[in-house]
Amino acid sequence: MGLENNDSQMLKHISEQVTNAIRLVLKSSVIGIYLTGSAVLGDWHYGKSDIDFTVVVNNSISKENVALLGKQIKPLEFKCQNVKLEIQYIPILILGKCKEEVEPILAYHDKKHSMSYFNFSPVTWYSLKKYGIVIWGKPVDELNLKTTEDELSSYVYENINTYWTTWVTSASKVFSVKGIGSFTDWAVEWCVCGISRMYYTLHEKDITSKRGAVEYMMDKVPQEYQQILKEAQSIRLGNRKKFYSSRVDRRKDIIKFMNYVIELCQCYKQEGISAWCKGY
16 A cells, blocks of 8 residues: 655655754754654555654753744745645654653644644654654664554554544534534544554554555445445545435434444453454
């Protein structure tokens, strides 16, 4: 599942520009700049996907340099057009830790730098350790990044029981914000692909892209869920082919699929792999 040549060239060009901008400001404080996310999982699409950068630094970044980074990165993102940049700056001493152990870190998200825990999670650590691509600096294996499959699975299980359970509960109320939002193409891709990635990680103890997760699920779930999976994949790939004539029916299938997968994940965690398999 590789990138199209045009996407690959665009990704390389933008990554080099971002790297040069960061190094211009932070200079010798930078230990390494790495790609993570969809870009390293072979599922990056220009105009649809974020570009995720992890910048490992020697220490915290001064307010003066935060301002200088903003003057470099925000115009660059605007210039790139249709590309959203996500950057986190991680001091080497807290790399791989959980957010409960540390203060918020500097991150660039939604066109601004701020202190937050954005993308500060075992998913990012695992993505960096196993799939991270060095744009500049120290090789990933020299970062001594300690993260385990069990930490990844525990984080994903918690995410299912907090974020995703709350999401589907709210979306089930048709006149709620998420209920109305669940009629959109965005919701199909976000929910079906997102919950499929959770399932994949719990079952395989690994991470995959949105596209990879949907393809995986097509081989796992009953026939009644194939239609919503095909719809999500079509939207993800930018195809015009539709598998529903009714957005009402499509919304019902999103919620039904999410509840089904959440139940399977909870069953797996509570009773083990044998109970998981009974779902098929």
